[in-house]
Amino acid sequence: MKTPLSSCEAAEIRPPTVMVAAVSLLNAEGKVLLQQRPEADAHGGLWEFPGGKLESGESFEAALVREIAEELDLIVRPENLTPVTFATGAAGNAGRSITILLFCCRIWDGEPKPLAAAQLAWMEPAMIGTLAMPPLDYPLAERLSQILQSGFI
């Protein structure tokens, strides 16, 4: 007879997926805000879309509202977040996978401040892929640029 797996054993066999919500904040000139991770962090020095990991029980939109306040001192509202695309891949060497959902947002309150980043930069969508970024950001940036060019969002 098979013994049911405890939740710990199941977790060892199927490591959790890291879920990340990220946003392309788009200004009136059609430029996208990127932030550079501090050198001391994982992926230090690389550029990324603002955002972060979902906390337990949190929706993607709620995670972004929280992360954008923490990282940039901006207020974004869930109704102004439009899903754009996603990317999945391996997260580090612990056997876990990562899923990043990228949203777009044109309306927020406040001026962005680099509270968690080394620096911020407004980039033309087609130029984002020229930055040094984590691997999953290249397909995210390419798809974002295509979708913005199409005028679909």
Ligand SMILES: Nc1nc2c([nH]c(=O)n2[C@H]2C[C@H](O)[C@@H](COP(=O)(O)OP(=O)(O)OP(=O)(O)O)O2)c(=O)[nH]1
């Ligand atoms: N925010 C963000 N994270 C990204 C991007 N691309 C990418 O691979 N990641 C990865 C890096 C991290 O492994 C993970 C996000 O983790 P994080 O460290 O920023 O999350 P967090 O703010 O919740 O930080 P912490 O609580 O773990 O300290 O997603 C991106 O464009 N934006």
